[in-house]
Amino acid sequence: MILDILERSLRERLPLIPVEALWGDCRGSRMPNVQPARLTPEIARRVTEICPTRAFTTQEKGAVLELKLSYGACVGCGRCIEAGQGAVIAAQSFPWTGVSKEGLVRRWDVGKRAEIVAALPEPSLARQQIYSLVGRALNIRQLDPGSCNGCEAEITALTNPFYDLERFGMHFVASPKHADMLLITGPVTRNMREAVKKTYEAMPAPKIVIAVGACGCSGGLFEGSYAVAGPADAVIPVDAYIPGCPPTPAMLVSGILRALQTGAGKLPDVERAGAD
Amino acid sequence: MTIARHSGNQETVGERNHASIVVPLDRGGTPARLVSLFGSLDHAGEVVVRYVFDAGEAEYHIVQRPFDGSLASIAASVPAAAWYERELHDQYGVELAGQPDRRPLLFHENWPDGIHPLRKTPGEIPWTEREYPFLQVQGEGVCEVAVGPVHAGIIEPGHFRFSVMGDVVLHLELRHFYTHKGTEKRFEGLPAGAGTMLAESVSGDNCFAHAVAYCQAVESACGVQVPPRASALRLVGLELERLIAHIGDVGFLANDVGFVLAHTLASSIKESLLQASASCLGTRYWRGVACPGGVRADFDSGKIRDLANAVTEAARKFAELAHIILETPSVQNRFESAGVLKREVARDLGVVGPVARASGMDLDVRRDHPYGHYRGLQLEVPVTRYGDVMARARVRVGEAAVSAGLIQEILAAMPAGAILEPAVFSGHVHGFSAVESPRGELFYWVEIEDGHVRRCHIKSPSFQNWPAMPFAVRDNVIADFPLINKSFNLSYSGCDR
Numbered sequence: 001m002i003l004d005i006l007e008r009s010l011r012e013r014l015p016l017i018p019v020e021a022l023w024g025d026c027r028g029s030r031m032p033n034v035q036p037a038r039l040t041p042e043i044a045r046r047v048t049e050i051c052p053t054r055a056f057t058t059q060e061k062g063a064v065l066e067l068k069l070s071y072g073a074c075v076g077c078g079r080c081i082e083a084g085q086g087a088v089i090a091a092q093s094f095p096w097t098g099v100s101k102e103g104l105v106r107r108w109d110v111g112k113r114a115e116i117v118a119a120l121p122e123p124s125l126a127r128q129q130i131y132s133l134v135g136r137a138l139n140i141r142q143l144d145p146g147s148c149n150g151c152e153a154e155i156t157a158l159t160n161p162f163y164d165l166e167r168f169g170m171h172f173v174a175s176p177k178h179a180d181m182l183l184i185t186g187p188v189t190r191n192m193r194e195a196v197k198k199t200y201e202a203m204p205a206p207k208i209v210i211a212v213g214a215c216g217c218s219g220g221l222f223e224g225s226y227a228v229a230g231p232a233d234a235v236i237p238v239d240a241y242i243p244g245c246p247p248t249p250a251m252l253v254s255g256i257l258r259a260l261q262t263g264a265g266k267l268p269d270v271e272r273a274g275a276d
Numbered sequence: 277m278t279i280a281r282h283s284g285n286q287e288t289v290g291e292r293n294h295a296s297i298v299v300p301l302d303r304g305g306t307p308a309r310l311v312s313l314f315g316s317l318d319h320a321g322e323v324v325v326r327y328v329f330d331a332g333e334a335e336y337h338i339v340q341r342p343f344d345g346s347l348a349s350i351a352a353s354v355p356a357a358a359w360y361e362r363e364l365h366d367q368y369g370v371e372l373a374g375q376p377d378r379r380p381l382l383f384h385e386n387w388p389d390g391i392h393p394l395r396k397t398p399g400e401i402p403w404t405e406r407e408y409p410f411l412q413v414q415g416e417g418v419c420e421v422a423v424g425p426v427h428a429g430i431i432e433p434g435h436f437r438f439s440v441m442g443d444v445v446l447h448l449e450l451r452h453f454y455t456h457k458g459t460e461k462r463f464e465g466l467p468a469g470a471g472t473m474l475a476e477s478v479s480g481d482n483c484f485a486h487a488v489a490y491c492q493a494v495e496s497a498c499g500v501q502v503p504p505r506a507s508a509l510r511l512v513g514l515e516l517e518r519l520i521a522h523i524g525d526v527g528f529l530a531n532d533v534g535f536v537l538a539h540t541l542a543s544s545i546k547e548s549l550l551q552a553s554a555s556c557l558g559t560r561y562w563r564g565v566a567c568p569g570g571v572r573a574d575f576d577s578g579k580i581r582d583l584a585n586a587v588t589e590a591a592r593k594f595a596e597l598a599h600i601i602l603e604t605p606s607v608q609n610r611f612e613s614a615g616v617l618k619r620e621v622a623r624d625l626g627v628v629g630p631v632a633r634a635s636g637m638d639l640d641v642r643r644d645h646p647y648g649h650y651r652g653l654q655l656e657v658p659v660t661r662y663g664d665v666m667a668r669a670r671v672r673v674g675e676a677a678v679s680a681g682l683i684q685e686i687l688a689a690m691p692a693g694a695i696l697e698p699a700v701f702s703g704h705v706h707g708f709s710a711v712e713s714p715r716g717e718l719f720y721w722v723e724i725e726d727g728h729v730r731r732c733h734i735k736s737p738s739f740q741n742w743p744a745m746p747f748a749v750r751d752n753v754i755a756d757f758p759l760i761n762k763s764f765n766l767s768y769s770g771c772d773r
Contacts, residue, residue, distance in 0.1 A: 012544070144431070146769075147432070226401065
């Protein structure tokens, strides 16, 4: 029977998705994007009103009407796309993953119909650069302090043969004491708050913490609940954020790689300390 | 305790001198299966308790009682009620006379007494430190093993307290509700349409079943008829969710006995279906598809063909793989007679879904209380009676084949027409619905006032099945616990809400 399985798996076409195809891919995520050329004040106000998690907000700064989109709060319900008359569409690619909290926020000048450009995350990385980021093994500990299990389902998918996180030398470990990175999903519930602190403390420095999903980034639909302490960064320091409800495996891979790229500065410090 | 039989098919269970609640009898003359038990507030702010039973008839049997201080516990004769009664106390501060277990359920030791969020919205809640009184097994050589809440893997949090003698588990006590998010409270005041999103975030891998159950409850409250094409699309989504869940579960079971390659192949088959959903609908888990009155996304005929092809291919591969897994002698050696859940225990605790069907309980909401597009369908329900890990695996394999067949059948004859009949919300209404989710009977009860949710109660199959799991673990070696637990595959978030 074992041989049947071996024979079968050798016969299967290798489904591995090349890393270039994962980078920026967001198919199936339902994340919105704005087409500034089609923005009007009326559309900006309508999407702000209709957004159930206040991911879209508008602000009048003097004569300028500013539309703001916080991906960290977006649960991808698609109501803005329905109401946006072509000014809000489903995102075709998505570089806002594995970025800082400020990096999740985009702004548009509605009058000028143009994005108020903040530093856009680097669009892509060469394969060689990616492998140099994780040339050594990266041990990841996943922590669920209150998630609905949607993010876990997608994180589990990272180990299937399509995404195969192990190709980068990354793998999931059982103990925080073995981990370089903490992937934290969900809102932190009151009942899990102490366990989150203890898990974080158990990790050896340097620790990279990534908050995953709308709940991990902002508390999502549960922010303000009597039973919730807040998003991950209300309890422990967070280095990078991967939005989405849930983020797709491609967004998770891109986000982890980008966080390593921007957080890589941390590692040499310790190497030096170790050499001394 | 008095159990007095009344004329007809009802009996009264309750303590003397207390107002009794009526537990109907099923055809076999035993108390009907408890589906759910929950409270709500009437307009005067008084607690009303509802008991939902399945007496083997097409309609659920709902008993409603105002709480007047003398309402008695039914847990002694209906053990399935025990957790519900504890939850009722936590949510509303209602003490039922004769309640056998008064320990808090939702709130851990950091919560002070007197917080009852569905009775009164809490303000700042002070932090307290207390001990939870676990049941202790005493005797020479008995030791306790504490596991969790943080587990060694990509798993939700929960605590397991084993009392073992050597390798053998004498007793297992669960301490869950680590992921309690106050979800039922979060529904309060939401526009009825927006509640769907929150329902999708109760149990992320069964999100479509939750969305449909919520929408059906709203539709029953408002008297909306869902167009046939929307019902058919919902059926496709529900069966696809079941197929994906069962493929994943059988793969994980193989993984737990060291058959890693089989798990890898299963995870590939599962992924192919998630990708097929993403390319048809733009969502891997059918989030944002259901809404009260129908669905928000339609398929063209090309997409229907693509999805049908993906399902055919996945079902064929999975059937072959499952055959190999279940016929491998070393797998049989681990699966057979491990983690037996006896039919009597399953019956007493009102267990549902594949776990119930693997212990010889022939129940399935799709057939017994048909809803939506399942009305008028002939449905095959695989049932086995051994109650072990193998039985639960076989039930899942059988159900996956049935689901794949149903998807093909419906996709081949999709009704034409609209996909949405907008719901009109007016006045003060309530309704309920039950859906057979991949884990079993999922029950929603919704109260809507002026278009906003006033109360939403969620009975998830995991809340019902968790208390039964320790009975299957008893007398097994502790090393088999992960396998037995996986064969139940219960949701923590769905249970804790």
